[in-house]
Amino acid sequence: MAVWVREHGPAVRGYLMGIVRRADEADDLAQEVFCRAWQARARYREEGHARSYLLRIADRLAVDRMRRKRPEETLSAEGWRDKEPWTNSSNPAEAAVGSEAARRVRAALGQLAPMQERVLLLRYYGQLTFEQIAETLGCPLSTALSHCRRGLESLRKLLAEDKP
Amino acid sequence: MNDESRRLQEMLERATAPGDEMPADLDDETSSLREGWLALGKLLKDAQFASDKPLDRWQVTPRPAPQRWRWAVAAAIAASLLIAAGLTLGYRLLDGSNAVQPGTPQLAQDNQPATGARVDTSEAVVQAAEPQPRSPNPEPRTLNPDYLAWDDSLDDELTVVAQAAALAQEDWYARAGGLSAIERGLDQIKKDIEDGTL
Numbered sequence: 001m002a003v004w005v006r007e008h009g010p011a012v013r014g015y016l017m018g019i020v021r022r023a024d025e026a027d028d029l030a031q032e033v034f035c036r037a038w039q040a041r042a043r044y045r046e047e048g049h050a051r052s053y054l055l056r057i058a059d060r061l062a063v064d065r066m067r068r069k070r071p072e073e074t075l076s077a078e079g080w081r082d083k084e085p086w087t088n089s090s091n092p093a094e095a096a097v098g099s100e101a102a103r104r105v106r107a108a109l110g111q112l113a114p115m116q117e118r119v120l121l122l123r124y125y126g127q128l129t130f131e132q133i134a135e136t137l138g139c140p141l142s143t144a145l146s147h148c149r150r151g152l153e154s155l156r157k158l159l160a161e162d163k164p
Numbered sequence: 165m166n167d168e169s170r171r172l173q174e175m176l177e178r179a180t181a182p183g184d185e186m187p188a189d190l191d192d193e194t195s196s197l198r199e200g201w202l203a204l205g206k207l208l209k210d211a212q213f214a215s216d217k218p219l220d221r222w223q224v225t226p227r228p229a230p231q232r233w234r235w236a237v238a239a240a241i242a243a244s245l246l247i248a249a250g251l252t253l254g255y256r257l258l259d260g261s262n263a264v265q266p267g268t269p270q271l272a273q274d275n276q277p278a279t280g281a282r283v284d285t286s287e288a289v290v291q292a293a294e295p296q297p298r299s300p301n302p303e304p305r306t307l308n309p310d311y312l313a314w315d316d317s318l319d320d321e322l323t324v325v326a327q328a329a330a331l332a333q334e335d336w337y338a339r340a341g342g343l344s345a346i347e348r349g350l351d352q353i354k355k356d357i358e359d360g361t362l
Contacts (some may be wrong), residue, residue, distance in 0.1 A: 017213040075247065101210030108207065123180050124205060130173055142169050148176050158201030159207070 001038050009034075009086045011125040012058050018064040018121040021106050029065060033058045055126040056136045059118060108158050116151030119144055 012033050026047040036057050037044070044053065109117050115137065122133045134144040178190060179197035184205065186198055 014208065014213040047229050056282050102213075105204075105207045105211045105213070108204070118199075120204065124201075124209070125206060127182060130176065141173070143178060145169060145172050148180070149172065150198040152176075152179065152200040152204075154200075156196060159200065159203040 001034060001041075002148050003039065004050060004054065005034055010049060012054050015125040016058050016062050018105070018109060018117065018125075019059075020065060023110070025065065029058065029061050032061055032145050036061075049132070052128050052132050052136070054129065055122055059122070059136055061116075067081055072087050083117075098120065104159075108155055111158055112151050113153055115143075115149070116147045119147045120151045120155070123148065 009030065013026055013030045016029045016033075017023065020026055022031065037054060055088045073077055085088065112120070118137060119133055122128050122136060123130075126132075130148070131141060133148075137144060138139050175194050176197065178187070179194050180201050184202060188196065190198060250255065
């Protein structure tokens, strides 16, 4: 489990951060992911897809968390920036860049449909194949491909308009 | 998978391939998608979403597996107790009219409560001075399968029990009256002694 945390922890946390967009919640959920994986270790079959397996757990937990989240807890991108100037850097310059980048990521991801967001984040952090992504999301392969394409097109337009 | 889907998958796999570079051999559509992908990757990297610093603080401690067998044992014990209590109560209800319970008034257990109860007060004095012998416990009742039919002997027995209870109450009043008569007699004797008539 320690090896899994070391190798896949950042990817799992990154994915969760992209979905829930709060550092504390992402940390909580990431720990929950590894706890679940530990509890289910007897049922896990090692086939070289540990990251896919962990991200599948992460996806379910994150989606469940987002469903249960009350609407009044949802903040705009600016609200997030004010509430939680998010960065792990101790360097103020890096912190400023990280905070600005986080704001732009949140703003960009917030414009995507939830499924587009999940497909892109699973592909980015998990480097999953599209078959694995479709399996994780429980949708046909063609649907996952379609979401990825539309998500990338939207992102390119959004980020082109939002260039600093 | 049809050709269109296969072509789209190949295009997306190239557009979202790992790395920060833009391959030169991409067609326009794939290049456009690749631009969006690289921009997203740069922002995610700058935002440090996947930072591993918080991992230092993690303490992944496995939680104990839920011990459901404890709940099952507790439920089984509770069910057993309920069944035992139900059986005991049912048995007592069925057998209660015949059972002699210690501490209960004797008259309530007599088989012939009416014979001694329907006397006047003067006779009751004598009756109270001579306690009636307790009747032995009746034979244990055997369960009759016809007991629970409507208009069966159970109804009759309920009526008998109700009447016996009413008569026992009357008998108690009669005995209470007898006790009062004894008290009055004793008072009279005491008074006569004091007066010197005795």
